Amino acid sequence: MAHGRVQCRTSRVRSAREAELSEPTILLFGDSHAYAVQRAIEKRQGKGRTTPVRAHRLAKIKNGKQQGDTSFEEFLKIVRPLTPDDVVLSMIGGNQHAVFSTIQHPQKFDFLEPGSDAATDTGAEIIPYRILAGSFERGIRNRDGKSLEALRQATAARVIHVIPPPPKADNAFIQQYHESIFANEGITAYGASPPRLRLKFWLLQKRVLEALCAELDVEVMLPPAAAVDRHGFLATDYYANDATHANYLYGELLLREVEGRFCATTAGEEA
Numbered sequence: 001m002a003h004g005r006v007q008c009r010t011s012r013v014r015s016a017r018e019a020e021l022s023e024p025t026i027l028l029f030g031d032s033h034a035y036a037v038q039r040a041i042e043k044r045q046g047k048g049r050t051t052p053v054r055a056h057r058l059a060k061i062k063n064g065k066q067q068g069d070t071s072f073e074e075f076l077k078i079v080r081p082l083t084p085d086d087v088v089l090s091m092i093g094g095n096q097h098a099v100f101s102t103i104q105h106p107q108k109f110d111f112l113e114p115g116s117d118a119a120t121d122t123g124a125e126i127i128p129y130r131i132l133a134g135s136f137e138r139g140i141r142n143r144d145g146k147s148l149e150a151l152r153q154a155t156a157a158r159v160i161h162v163i164p165p166p167p168k169a170d171n172a173f174i175q176q177y178h179e180s181i182f183a184n185e186g187i188t189a190y191g192a193s194p195p196r197l198r199l200k201f202w203l204l205q206k207r208v209l210e211a212l213c214a215e216l217d218v219e220v221m222l223p224p225a226a227a228v229d230r231h232g233f234l235a236t237d238y239y240a241n242d243a244t245h246a247n248y249l250y251g252e253l254l255l256r257e258v259e260g261r262f263c264a265t266t267a268g269e270e271a
Helices: 016-022 034-046 072-079 096-101 129-154 171-176 180-184 195-216 248-262
Strands: 026-030 053-057 060-062 065-067 087-091 158-162 219-221
Touching: 026 034, 026 072, 034 053, 034 248, 053 248, 072 129, 087 129, 087 248, 096 129, 096 195, 129 158, 129 195, 195 219, 219 248
Parallel strands: 026 053, 026 087, 087 158, 158 219
Antiparallel strands: 060 065
16 A cells, blocks of 8 residues: 555646546544534635545534534445545544543542653552553543444555544633533532643553554554644644634644645645
């Protein structure tokens, strides 16, 4: 399978049939993190700009409201006819680290990262890394891992999993803007956990996903470097108004990175 740059645009004028045959299909599918890309595409469309990326979000009911537009089974059917020249981007799952670490636990805890001999919070109970990592890995493999495997098996296209955005460092922001799941779990009463602990869990998730994707022959794409601050957290300009997600500006950075990586010419460039 060729892993070079894909020709998305050429300078000469071609017939519609030539364009259809030569330009790759680039499809994205994911859960809530995919919304940042969908919003970026909508912003472009509002300005008369285009992108070769077509983004789908998992269809589901949340808090009594319909979200998303495509079931996973429908997306598997969509990608089956694709060829090795096409690209499928996965933003499946992504919030496991936040579920584990956003709310301050009544019993403060911490864990040592591989290669480290010091905890962030000296007053916290230390949980052995292998126990925490093992539980975390089983959860990912039994859910998102199975979806990634099914996606890999469904198509001949390149499959690339996009690592979710890193956590936000601003506890005051998280306390003010958080999803209903965190409200239901008591974030108002217990507060947000230390930022460094949240970053540790994100790094743990990143390591698990990288290992899993290597086993499945799925490539990995990291968050755009411009959206990450010098400490490894999501930069504030890219915060969505909740505890965990990035905004459309982050989605635009992802679009540009995808186009720069897989297309000869960036489709969304301003004329």
